Amino acid sequence: DADVTQTPRNRITKTGKRIMLECSQTKGHDRMYWYRQDPGLGLRLIYYSFDVKDINKGEISDGYSVSRQAQAKFSLSLESAIPNQTALYFCATSDQAAGTGNNEQFFGPGTRLTVL
């Protein structure tokens, strides 16, 4: 089945550590996204990529970096983790909008990150 997978699913780390969250998809979509979700704040976009050579900052990119290694892989890195980066992180994919108004995003299962 076509799918969006994320690894790890849970991670506890310490302040100052470098962390990488990985996302893979078998949907064949060009567009990939990283979000974080915090209680009361909803989903906020960190970075997005329209293809391997295209990387764009979202609304909260500070403290994060990304790498689009292939069409199917999009990694999120926290170079030096801090406690306020504790959150639930989602990767998502979408197909290029076809003029129908529907560019539905398909979400991975999420990674729960705790920074102590």
Add this chain to the structure above:
Amino acid sequence: QKEVEQNSGPLSVPEGAIASLNCTYSDRGSQSFFWYRQYSGKSPELIMFIYSNGDKEDGRFTAQLNKASQYVSLLIRDSQPSDSATYLCAVNNLGYSNDMRFGAGTRLTVKP
């Protein structure tokens, strides 16, 4: 002002009632509007999208869009306990950025 605003709830309705969820947005250039459902501990999943003014119905769900007033709503008829979840409104302007802006979500509880 947040770009996409929703009442956080919780909204509680009895089984069989109509649940009404509302969302307002600030970007007048927004063109596509989405309702996602998220069960506790799970990832969001799309329920409906709408991009034309008016109503769009899909089974027990009806999305309503009013671009002049910058609001979009979701009605759930004959609410079931399985509808208990957080509902996220999302807005997209289909411009080059094509990024989706989400509301904080409304938590709905349907009581048997």
